[in-house]
Amino acid sequence: MFERSKIILLVTVAAIFVASRFSSHIDPYYYDIILSIGINIILAVSLNLVNGYTGQFSLGHAGFMSVGAYAAAMFTTYASGPFLGILGPLGPFLSVTIFFGIALFLGGLAAGVTGLLVGIPSLRLKGDYLAIVTLGFGEIIRVIIENVDALGGSRGLSVASGYTNLFWVFATAALTIYVIVNLVNSTYGRGFLTVRDDEIAAEAMGINTTKYKVLAFTLAAFFAGIAGGLYAHDKQFINPEGFNFLKSVDIVTMVILGGMGNTTGVTIAAVLLTILPEWLRHLSERPWLPHWIAPLLANRTIPYSLLLIILMLTRPQGLFGAPGLKRKKA
Numbered sequence: 001m002f003e004r005s006k007i008i009l010l011v012t013v014a015a016i017f018v019a020s021r022f023s024s025h026i027d028p029y030y031y032d033i034i035l036s037i038g039i040n041i042i043l044a045v046s047l048n049l050v051n052g053y054t055g056q057f058s059l060g061h062a063g064f065m066s067v068g069a070y071a072a073a074m075f076t077t078y079a080s081g082p083f084l085g086i087l088g089p090l091g092p093f094l095s096v097t098i099f100f101g102i103a104l105f106l107g108g109l110a111a112g113v114t115g116l117l118v119g120i121p122s123l124r125l126k127g128d129y130l131a132i133v134t135l136g137f138g139e140i141i142r143v144i145i146e147n148v149d150a151l152g153g154s155r156g157l158s159v160a161s162g163y164t165n166l167f168w169v170f171a172t173a174a175l176t177i178y179v180i181v182n183l184v185n186s187t188y189g190r191g192f193l194t195v196r197d198d199e200i201a202a203e204a205m206g207i208n209t210t211k212y213k214v215l216a217f218t219l220a221a222f223f224a225g226i227a228g229g230l231y232a233h234d235k236q237f238i239n240p241e242g243f244n245f246l247k248s249v250d251i252v253t254m255v256i257l258g259g260m261g262n263t264t265g266v267t268i269a270a271v272l273l274t275i276l277p278e279w280l281r282h283l284s285e286r287p288w289l290p291h292w293i294a295p296l297l298a299n300r301t302i303p304y305s306l307l308l309i310i311l312m313l314t315r316p317q318g319l320f321g322a323p324g325l326k327r328k329k330a
Helices: 002-020 028-053 061-078 080-090 092-122 127-146 166-185 190-197 199-204 209-235 245-258 263-284 294-298 301-314
Strands: none
Touching (some): 002 166, 028 061, 028 166, 028 190, 028 263, 061 080, 061 209, 080 092, 092 127, 092 166, 092 209, 127 245, 166 190, 166 263, 190 199, 190 209, 245 301, 263 294
């Protein structure tokens, strides 16, 4: 199975590389949406490892995204001269590729370490308590960034170069899906599902549930950090408010809509919920709409809230989730 998935990954990355050669012909507005889709896929699939496969509930994913975004942005802004000078003999394309790859890895590493530090004390909690703690840590990270002048503070930080492109985003998304799916389906990865299905029984069998929860949390934070690095070098300007509680809610909504523990469903949900706000915004500008409906459609918070309420009442397992999937009670 792993050999087959490796071939699929290589073919997918090759197809993405070919498609990226034609990205210059895409309208900039649609190109930005396409990149946002890929970044949201990385965020949703990585959070699904924690919320879906391990049965925890994290509300601080945007905090880890911000750590990766700022770490990668600071590296490319202040280390570009020395590093690109060292890599210069390799040629412009290869040197920039290696340099940006290092930046993304460092962003993911910084977020992963932060996830580890947050996860060790907090993942001994369960249910609502864990959600509140992760929410608190996410907000603490944002507030710290706001008050560190070297990171731009509340003014935000300008990013030196827009290295992010279609290949980087979707190749990383494909790699994220590959790692998560193969990890969960491996013999070792079955421990995540055991923790989700019955944590007490898992502990009785001698499984170190805290270790599995911390590992899932750290790995999810690592990929969130990489997504943050891609986001920073796409927008070329980052602000702490871009990683607030609402951003975490967006990612959680994608996981819930797609179906917790369903990577394919979460991927589809990430695509739909990235396109939906733009579609609603265009719809709100139609002159034939009543004047009181247009602001409701333009404000994505209201449609998101209604979507979640309807979904929880009619299909609590998500659009693509299995009806019989167990859910951990708070």
